[in-house]
Amino acid sequence: MGIEKQLKKGVLDILILTLLSKNQKLYGYELIRMLKNTSVNYYSLKEGSLYPVLYRLEDKGLIKNEIYYTEGKRGVPRKYYSITDFGIEMQKEYLNEWRVFKESTEAVLYN
Amino acid sequence: MIKSDEKYINKVLSYILCSRPLSKRIKEDLAISILEKRQIHGDLSAEQLLGKPLLVAKEFIDNLDLGYRQTTRNFYYYVSKRTVFGVPLVHINNRDFKVVKGIIAIGNISVGVISLGGLSFGLISFGGLSFALLLGLGGCAISLGVSISAVAISYLASIGAVAVAKVFAVGAVAHADMTIGAVTKGIVGFYADSSNCDFSYLLNSFNLTEKIDKFSSAIKMVKGKIPILHNLILRILSIFNF
Numbered sequence: 375m376g377i378e379k380q381l382k383k384g385v386l387d388i389l390i391l392t393l394l395s396k397n398q399k400l401y402g403y404e405l406i407r408m409l410k411n412t413s414v415n416y417y418s419l420k421e422g423s424l425y426p427v428l429y430r431l432e433d434k435g436l437i438k439n440e441i442y443y444t445e446g447k448r449g450v451p452r453k454y455y456s457i458t459d460f461g462i463e464m465q466k467e468y469l470n471e472w473r474v475f476k477e478s479t480e481a482v483l484y485n
Numbered sequence: 486m487i488k489s490d491e492k493y494i495n496k497v498l499s500y501i502l503c504s505r506p507l508s509k510r511i512k513e514d515l516a517i518s519i520l521e522k523r524q525i526h527g528d529l530s531a532e533q534l535l536g537k538p539l540l541v542a543k544e545f546i547d548n549l550d551l552g553y554r555q556t557t558r559n560f561y562y563y564v565s566k567r568t569v570f571g572v573p574l575v576h577i578n579n580r581d582f583k584v585v586k587g588i589i590a591i592g593n594i595s596v597g598v599i600s601l602g603g604l605s606f607g608l609i610s611f612g613g614l615s616f617a618l619l620l621g622l623g624g625c626a627i628s629l630g631v632s633i634s635a636v637a638i639s640y641l642a643s644i645g646a647v648a649v650a651k652v653f654a655v656g657a658v659a660h661a662d663m664t665i666g667a668v669t670k671g672i673v674g675f676y677a678d679s680s681n682c683d684f685s686y687l688l689n690s691f692n693l694t695e696k697i698d699k700f701s702s703a704i705k706m707v708k709g710k711i712p713i714l715h716n717l718i719l720r721i722l723s724i725f726n727f
Binding site: 383401402403420421422423425426427428429441444450451452453 | 507510511513514515517518521524525535536540541542543544545547548549
């Protein structure tokens with residue numbers, strides 16, 4: 375309870391953007407699993423939380439998507455997301471902003 | 486997309502008030518999500534894979550700052566791409582109270598050539614309260630042509646529990662130049678209980694041919710001739726005389 379939900383909501387954009395910057399392309403469920411595993415189950419996203427972030431990043435031009443079909447007779451569609459050049463630029467900027475935010479907040483909290 | 490997946494996704498979307506493009510986006514992504522998870526977790530249902538529709542919808546609503554619908558009604562929204570003089574051929578919306586306009590219009594408030602709604606306006610109109618140029622049906626129908634409803638008001642012909650018209654009315658209470666009902670008022674009436682007409686006849690005393698004759702002679706006597714609309718009604722009644 376408390377402010378955890380709001381805090382998590384605030385960092386999702388940069389987390390998803392960072393995962394995409396480190397991987398050539400990822401599909402939705404892959405993003406959810408990678409975030410969960412990397413954060414040791416702290417970030418356990420559902421579709422209703424992931425897709426709004428993806429829509430936001432897409433609408434800003436930071437990521438793009440392409441649908442591929444898996445191999446086999448009945449190929450299953452998969453929507454892969456990848457970061458754009460503009461997204462790479464912004465991800466670095468967001469990371470700097472995060473560092474400043476983290477240092478400034480901790481300065482208040484722990485001093 | 487398999488039918489059960491589509492039904493699940495539509496159920497999720499029924500809780501979310503959003504624009505059509507966003508709804509389409511969410512639908513596509515949920516469909517793909519289900520398939521992605523099914524590949525890994527096996528042949529489970531959409532609900533087993535993603536969760537209860539209401540909870541999935543709530544996540545989208547919270548994260549996209551959308552309106553949250555309290556009711557669990559099934560909402561439907563459709564606008565046809567085809568238009569006629571700029572008006573959609575078909576427009577259906579029962580999600581909100583925006584006026585639905587189309588050649589065929591269905592909604593809480595609808596306006597169309599054929600209109601169906603709680604409050605409905607049209608050439609042919611069906612509604613709780615319907616206003617029609619030609620044919621009105623519903624709880625209360627008001628029409629220039631024909632009204633058939635509990636409370637029917639029209640110029641030409643009304644049929645209903647309470648039927649009021651200029652030319653012809655049939656009902657428990659009927660008020661028109663020519664009437665058939667339990668209680669009648671007008672120029673000529675065939676009544677079961679009581680009548681306040683210039684010419685009153687007991688309902689069951691005459692067959693249809695005789696009724697038509699009585700209507701004709703009474704109207705001719707009062708108006709000097711049988712007006713066109715009265716003649717039309719009498720011709721229609723005679724069609725039923727077999």
